[in-house]
Amino acid sequence: MNKGELTRQRIVATAAPLFNQRGFAGCSMQDVMEATGLEKGGIYRHFASKEELAAEVFEYCLAQAVKLRSDGVENIAGATDKLRYLISKFVDEPSPLPGGCPLLNTAVDADDGNPVLRKQVRQAFQDWRKRLTGILEQGIAAGEIDHEVSARQMANTIIGTLEGALMLSRIEKSREPLRDAQRSLETLLNTLRAQP
Amino acid sequence: MNKGELTRQRIVATAAPLFNQRGFAGCSMQDVMEATGLEKGGIYRHFASKEELAAEVFEYCLAQAVKLRSDGVENIAGATDKLRYLISKFVDEPSPLPGGCPLLNTAVDADDGNPVLRKQVRQAFQDWRKRLTGILEQGIAAGEIDHEVSARQMANTIIGTLEGALMLSRIEKSREPLRDAQRSLETLLNTLRAQP
Ligand SMILES: [Mg+2]
Numbered sequence: 001m002n003k004g005e006l007t008r009q010r011i012v013a014t015a016a017p018l019f020n021q022r023g024f025a026g027c028s029m030q031d032v033m034e035a036t037g038l039e040k041g042g043i044y045r046h047f048a049s050k051e052e053l054a055a056e057v058f059e060y061c062l063a064q065a066v067k068l069r070s071d072g073v074e075n076i077a078g079a080t081d082k083l084r085y086l087i088s089k090f091v092d093e094p095s096p097l098p099g100g101c102p103l104l105n106t107a108v109d110a111d112d113g114n115p116v117l118r119k120q121v122r123q124a125f126q127d128w129r130k131r132l133t134g135i136l137e138q139g140i141a142a143g144e145i146d147h148e149v150s151a152r153q154m155a156n157t158i159i160g161t162l163e164g165a166l167m168l169s170r171i172e173k174s175r176e177p178l179r180d181a182q183r184s185l186e187t188l189l190n191t192l193r194a195q196p
Numbered sequence: 197m198n199k200g201e202l203t204r205q206r207i208v209a210t211a212a213p214l215f216n217q218r219g220f221a222g223c224s225m226q227d228v229m230e231a232t233g234l235e236k237g238g239i240y241r242h243f244a245s246k247e248e249l250a251a252e253v254f255e256y257c258l259a260q261a262v263k264l265r266s267d268g269v270e271n272i273a274g275a276t277d278k279l280r281y282l283i284s285k286f287v288d289e290p291s292p293l294p295g296g297c298p299l300l301n302t303a304v305d306a307d308d309g310n311p312v313l314r315k316q317v318r319q320a321f322q323d324w325r326k327r328l329t330g331i332l333e334q335g336i337a338a339g340e341i342d343h344e345v346s347a348r349q350m351a352n353t354i355i356g357t358l359e360g361a362l363m364l365s366r367i368e369k370s371r372e373p374l375r376d377a378q379r380s381l382e383t384l385l386n387t388l389r390a391q392p
């Protein structure tokens with residue numbers, strides 16, 4: 001990586017917790033200048049606009065979140081145990097950086113706003129759902145999960161329940177909502193089992 | 197209501213969808229001036245600061261959300277049917293005004309920010325949970341719900357699952373995540389029944 005690329009990376013990594021905590025409208029290029037110690041020209045040489053920086057910050061946060069929350073799942077055998085593992089990763093490591101889940105934050109921030117971010121976060125949720133439905137469909141094919149189970153419904157429920165619980169846990173500064181979500185999802189997972 | 201009170205009410209009602217869609221940082225007093233057609237002095241005569249206006253906007257949004265989502269529950273007999281009713285109200289009428297759920301929006305917006313809003317939204321979730329645990333505990337007392345059920349866990353699960361699904365439904369512009377949450381919550385409600 002040359003010096004320019006390193007600076008670009010440093011700007012993204014420094015801006016990420018700012019955007020994630022304050023939101024798109026709540027974080028200015030001035031804030032990024034102050035946090036990086038760079039002059040205006042030093043930032044704009046790499047990013048033509050706040051929109052361009054925010055888009056790259058989102059991809060950076062997303063990649064970290066996906067890695068943190070799914071690392072090691074490939075070593076787990078069985079669909080239900082894979083889902084259990086992914087749920088426990090989310091509950092134990094709800095956020096890759098200060099400010100909580102970048103997907104949740106960006107979704108709430110951009111659902112009536114920035115169309116570029118909206119598209120990115122929509123894609124991120126689609127990819128997450130696809131990873132979960134893939135696991136569920138493997139479990140159905142293997143006879144572990146009942147073939148009448150809706151993979152889409154279960155995937156949507158896991159994502160929504162975890163993100164909603166994280167929102168509650170963060171505002172209440174308590175891990176209880178996340179733990180309660182994990183227990184309720186465990187009850188649901190136990191209803192998926194194929195009947196012998 | 198005198199003229200001053202009417203103007204104050206009008207400022208709050210006009211500012212509510214702006215704050216709810218753009219967030220605290222994304223909505224300026226300038227935006228409120230433009231939307232109301234009032235001069236700066238006309239706004240500041242009623243609200244000393246954006247913080248003060250935002251606090252009143254939140255209470256206004258919250259009152260609407262609670263009414264929209266719980267109206268008529270007093271006419272439903274039985275704890276499980278009361279919960280079903282409240283879930284269907286949320287799924288059918290997810291938001292009282294443009295921008296989605298003001299509790300979710302304010303929670304994500306304020307969890308690292310504005311301490312007044314943070315306190316208000318924390319209280320709002322506590323009150324919501326209290327309404328749900330009250331219903332669950334009545335169901336336990338009446339022998340309808342198993343006495344080993346954790347009312348807190350189920351209440352947290354209902355709130356988090358609905359709010360997370362709403363976030364997904366809004367970003368994907370699809371009612372499917374909310375419908376999927378309703379189906380999964382129905383499965384959970386069916387596990388609460390007291391064993392005869
Ligand atoms: Mg929004």
Ligand SMILES: [Mg+2]
Nearest residue numbers: 304305307308
């Ligand atoms: Mg936040």
